[in-house]
Amino acid sequence: MRYLPxxxxxxxxxxxIVGAKTVDELFRDVPASAxxxxxxxxxxxxxxIEVERSLARLAVKNLSAAAAPSFLGxxxxxxxxxxxxxxxxxxxxxxxxxxxxxxxxxxxxxxSLFEFQTQVALIADMxxxxxxxxxxxxxxxxxxxxxxxxxxxxxxxxxxDLHPHYRETVETYGRFNGFDTIARKPVLxxxxxxxxxxxxxxxxxxxxxxxxxxxLRDWTALxxxxxxAGALLIVAVTEIVSLGLVKPPGAMDADIVAxxxxxxxxxxxxxxxxxxxxxxxDKFVRQxxxxxxxxxxxxxxxxxxxxTLSAREQHIRREKATSNICTNxxxxxxxxxxxxxxxxxxxxxxxxxxNHAKAVALxxxxxxxxxxxxxxxxxxxxxxxxxxxxxxxxxxxxAAKGLLAGVPVSRLLPGPEFADLLLVAVTELTTDADIDxxxxxxxxxxx
Amino acid sequence: xxxxxxxxxxFSAQAQSGGHGLDIExxxxxxxxxxxxxxxxxxxxPKFADRLGGLRRQGKIGLPGLSEPQVVRHYxxxxxxxxxxxxxxxxxxxxxxxxxxRLNEKLARLPGFAELHPLQPMASVQGALELMDxxxxxxxxITGMTAIAMSPAAGAHxxxxxxxxxxxxxxxxxxxxxxxLVPESAHGTNPATAATCGYAVDPIPADERGRVxxxxxxxxxxxxxxxxxxxxxxxxxxxxxxxxxxAEVVHGAGAFFYLDGANLNAxxxxxxxxxxxxxxxxxxxxxxxxxxxxxxxxxxxxxxLAPSLARFAPLPWLVHDGENFGLVEHKDGxxxxxxxxxxxxxxxxxxxxxxxxxxxxxxxxxxxxxSGDAVLNANYLLASLKDVITPSFTGLSMHEVLFxxxxxxxxxxxxxxxxxxxxxxxxxPMTMYFPLIVHGALLVEPTENxxxxxxxxxxxxxxxxxxxxxxxxxxxxxxxxHYAPRRRLDEVAAARKPVLxxxxxxxPHAAE
Numbered sequence: 001m002r003y004l005p006x007x008x009x010x011x012x013x014x015x016x017i018v019g020a021k022t023v024d025e026l027f028r029d030v031p032a033s034a035x036x037x038x039x040x041x042x043x044x045x046x047x048x049i050e051v052e053r054s055l056a057r058l059a060v061k062n063l064s065a066a067a068a069p070s071f072l073g074x075x076x077x078x079x080x081x082x083x084x085x086x087x088x089x090x091x092x093x094x095x096x097x098x099x100x101x102x103x104x105x106x107x108x109x110x111x112s113l114f115e116f117q118t119q120v121a122l123i124a125d126m127x128x129x130x131x132x133x134x135x136x137x138x139x140x141x142x143x144x145x146x147x148x149x150x151x152x153x154x155x156x157x158x159x160x161d162l163h164p165h166y167r168e169t170v171e172t173y174g175r176f177n178g179f180d181t182i183a184r185k186p187v188l189x190x191x192x193x194x195x196x197x198x199x200x201x202x203x204x205x206x207x208x209x210x211x212x213x214x215x216l217r218d219w220t221a222l223x224x225x226x227x228x229a230g231a232l233l234i235v236a237v238t239e240i241v242s243l244g245l246v247k248p249p250g251a252m253d254a255d256i257v258a259x260x261x262x263x264x265x266x267x268x269x270x271x272x273x274x275x276x277x278x279x280x281x282d283k284f285v286r287q288x289x290x291x292x293x294x295x296x297x298x299x300x301x302x303x304x305x306x307x308t309l310s311a312r313e314q315h316i317r318r319e320k321a322t323s324n325i326c327t328n329x330x331x332x333x334x335x336x337x338x339x340x341x342x343x344x345x346x347x348x349x350x351x352x353x354x355n356h357a358k359a360v361a362l363x364x365x366x367x368x369x370x371x372x373x374x375x376x377x378x379x380x381x382x383x384x385x386x387x388x389x390x391x392x393x394x395x396x397x398x399a400a401k402g403l404l405a406g407v408p409v410s411r412l413l414p415g416p417e418f419a420d421l422l423l424v425a426v427t428e429l430t431t432d433a434d435i436d437x438x439x440x441x442x443x444x445x446x447x
Numbered sequence: 448x449x450x451x452x453x454x455x456x457x458f459s460a461q462a463q464s465g466g467h468g469l470d471i472e473x474x475x476x477x478x479x480x481x482x483x484x485x486x487x488x489x490x491x492x493p494k495f496a497d498r499l500g501g502l503r504r505q506g507k508i509g510l511p512g513l514s515e516p517q518v519v520r521h522y523x524x525x526x527x528x529x530x531x532x533x534x535x536x537x538x539x540x541x542x543x544x545x546x547x548x549r550l551n552e553k554l555a556r557l558p559g560f561a562e563l564h565p566l567q568p569m570a571s572v573q574g575a576l577e578l579m580d581x582x583x584x585x586x587x588x589i590t591g592m593t594a595i596a597m598s599p600a601a602g603a604h605x606x607x608x609x610x611x612x613x614x615x616x617x618x619x620x621x622x623x624x625x626x627x628l629v630p631e632s633a634h635g636t637n638p639a640t641a642a643t644c645g646y647a648v649d650p651i652p653a654d655e656r657g658r659v660x661x662x663x664x665x666x667x668x669x670x671x672x673x674x675x676x677x678x679x680x681x682x683x684x685x686x687x688x689x690x691x692x693x694a695e696v697v698h699g700a701g702a703f704f705y706l707d708g709a710n711l712n713a714x715x716x717x718x719x720x721x722x723x724x725x726x727x728x729x730x731x732x733x734x735x736x737x738x739x740x741x742x743x744x745x746x747x748x749x750x751x752l753a754p755s756l757a758r759f760a761p762l763p764w765l766v767h768d769g770e771n772f773g774l775v776e777h778k779d780g781x782x783x784x785x786x787x788x789x790x791x792x793x794x795x796x797x798x799x800x801x802x803x804x805x806x807x808x809x810x811x812x813x814x815x816x817x818s819g820d821a822v823l824n825a826n827y828l829l830a831s832l833k834d835v836i837t838p839s840f841t842g843l844s845m846h847e848v849l850f851x852x853x854x855x856x857x858x859x860x861x862x863x864x865x866x867x868x869x870x871x872x873x874x875x876p877m878t879m880y881f882p883l884i885v886h887g888a889l890l891v892e893p894t895e896n897x898x899x900x901x902x903x904x905x906x907x908x909x910x911x912x913x914x915x916x917x918x919x920x921x922x923x924x925x926x927x928x929h930y931a932p933r934r935r936l937d938e939v940a941a942a943r944k945p946v947l948x949x950x951x952x953x954x955p956h957a958a959e
Contacts (some may be wrong), residue, residue, distance in 0.1 A: 108526050128948060174788075251505075268561065320567060327733075334741070357492050
């Protein structure tokens with residue numbers, strides 16, 4: 001077996017030193033009744049050729065979003081990842097290292113995390129960010145639990161245009177962690193008056209910008225209402241590229257930003273691994289969940305970086321920790337950070353403008369189709385269309401023809417009121433030809 | 448102070464640049480800013496009338512501008528300041544730092560996996576769902592469990608998922624139980640998870656053999672105990688040989704048996720946790736099945752469940768109707784009791800591909816050899832070191848070996864000092880000061896991927912350092928490491944006045 005270096009001669013020599021005759025003898029602490037008598041009913045070992053062939057056979061059964069015009073979003077976006085990103089994250093010193101427990105020989109990881117935290121804080125316009133969490137949905141749940149700790153209250157309001165998976169994740173955590181959630185129904189026309197719901201029992205209000213349906217909102221007044229009631233405003237962001245062009249949560253006086261960072265540096269990967277971004281204000285820093293890299297000096301006075309404020313964490317605090325989180329999404333954070341370093345201020349802004357410009361062009365084209373209505377007043381790179389008939393069967397039949405036309409809202413929100421809604425997203429990878437194809441296909445299907 | 452350390456203290460190995468040979472000083476990206484510069488050439492932006500509803504971002508963000516060569520050099524230099532499995536033995540106990548095969552990286556990047564959107568119509572992702580089903584089959588066969596929840600994002604997330612299932616099952620029985628029993632040697636995530644799920648944590652002491660004290664466990668069991676969270680082999684590297692009896696008394700009290708699967712590597716192909724009466728366990732695909740640790744994630748932590756817990760598994764559920772695969776994504780029908788979601792989408796697909804490639808490469812026969820070689824390597828280290836470094840317990844070890852600091856005695860050298868001296872020898876230190884049940888723990892896990900030659904060199908360094916400590920050369924240890932990219936870092940200062948981000952001398956907004 002190519003990954004196992006010990007030869008039979010090695011094993012014999014080592015067993016002699018250990019004082020055992022066979023490897024099986026080393027398992028004598030395992031009661032005989034607990035030991036398997038027969039080999040596992042699994043295939044035998046395979047070489048690279050056979051493994052590659054077996055898995056490639058499964059890969060080609062799928063319709064890759066790279067091989068089809070794709071307008072899918074709803075919290076996962078296919079952006080261009082520069083070639084340098086994947087090369088650099090595959091350097092073994094990044095790929096095959098672990099949590100930087102020994103900072104003297106982990107400065108590469110630690111400095112890159114410090115840079116990552118700075119980038120995240122800057123784009124969110126917040127004071128500090130952590131070294132990442134699992135994904136946007138779990139980051140949102142952690143944000144609510146942090147707000148509960150800070151306010152010593154246990155009730156969260158979840159806005160109606162919070163991504164349904166995020167809402168469900170917060171609700172699941174709430175049921176078992178012991179906090180209440182008031183989940184508002186999505187409001188497609190007009191506004192839900194969240195301010196009226198806030199009272200002295202509310203720990204936080206969770207909103208999303210751009211919202212699940214793509215609409216942009218200024219949450220500054222809501223933040224003010226939260227603060228007057230002693231509650232926190234949590235802003236979730238599922239498309240981080242939007243922050244290159246859209247007013248950031250920090251400028252709306254948000255207290256915590258919980259975001260999905262997959263859009264930069266990371267592939268779609270059928271939904272994971274993704275990258276939870278988490279940013280907040282300086283005054284809350286000791287309540288942050290997860291890892292934090294910080295700057296310090298070494299014994300010779302040179303700048304260096306360490307994991308810090310670990311007195312918040314499970315390996316020190318055990319049941320009193322701020323979270324049970326152990327690892328973060330290290331390599332996904334590195335990919336994000338490298339992609340952002342490549343883009344820089346000019347590139348990030350331009351990337352966001354390109355996404356928006358294409359979305360504006362597409363929305364105008366599709367809204368002209370008979371029977372199709374653009375639901376949004378505003379949007380970034382994703383918007384909602386109301387079709388004259390249910391969206392899911394239409395999307396399925398277009399997928400069979402090699403076109404990924406969007407996400408039917410009913411996939412995430414069952415119920416007749418959502419059946420005709422279609423979420424359509426573009427990125428810089430969307431071509432004019434893709435736009436022509438989608439428009440023609442919708443005209444054909446809705447004729 | 449020894450002659451050697453006197454010589455060192457008066458000697459600077461640094462060049463004028465601050466570097467040492469291939470270890471080159473590297474500024475922050477923010478200190479390399481060239482305004483307007485970018486490492487990505489994007490197409491021109493067509494003219495557009497914005498639809499941002501008046502919410503256009505104002506002012507500079509503050510991101511630095513770098514070209515591609517600068518970025519490639521920056522991260523290449525940073526990478527050279529990291530120790531890694533590719534560099535050498537990484538014997539962190541209970542972390543299972545095994546080789547990460549590059550085939551797995553290649554396969555995870557096939558467009559048919561990497562470029563799949565999680566919300567594509569099911570008919571367009573049948574191969575991906577089949578892969579998840581196939582991996583689930585391997586994991587169920589290895590664990591001897593009947594159901595598996597694939598979505599947890601990491602081991603600690605799997606723990607939450609499992610404890611939520613247990614709490615849901617108790618609620619379905621109309622019971623509210625308040626306590627979870629956790630051995631003192633457990634990972635910190637176990638008590639933190641129990642607390643996150645609203646339970647009080649009640650520690651169980653170890654006996655003099657390093658195992659759960661069965662009498663103490665029995666005394667703590669009662670009608671308000673929800674579960675025991677046990678790691679097996681435990682973090683002392685010892686098999687909990689009373690596991691069948693533990694299962695019996697725990698079940699007898701109406702509680703559940705949660706197994707922390709962190710140390711599953713020792714059991715592959717030899718022991719199925721399902722046969723030990725386990726109700727629920729998480730698997731760490733990044734430990735046992737070689738998906739990269741990546742500097743701290745991403746992990747993947749599927750949870751295997753006994754029939755009594757399966758109906759509470761979180762959404763989505765993977766199903767097969769005899770013809771096609773599908774995902775149950777909403778709580779209805781058969782999934783009415785499901786937990787709901789614990790994260791967005793369906794799980795760590797990128798990690799699933801890698802783990803399945805690892806499993807298929809090894810096969811059922813290779814997996815048994817993995818556990819055999821991992822346990823042999825650990826016992827070889829134990830046998831080769833036990834005369835100079837004090838093992839905490841007598842007898843054999845499983846896949847990892849626990850030493851403590853008794854061998855350092857009155858030398859003035861601590862476990863930390865010893866570990867830092869190991870860095871100068873070119874090794875990543877072992878897990879230090881964990882588990883908490885022995886003094887100054889050194890927990891060593893070599894994995895199956897170390898050759899005898901590699902172990903012999905490591906043993907020689909460990910013996911040499913132990914001898915040096917015995918000669919009371921404390922200054923040598925206390926000033927280590929000398930040859931790493933950094934000397935010891937001031938962690939107290941870092942925590943007292945946290946600097947968690949770079950800031951421009953004049954904030955970018957000041958110019959507005």
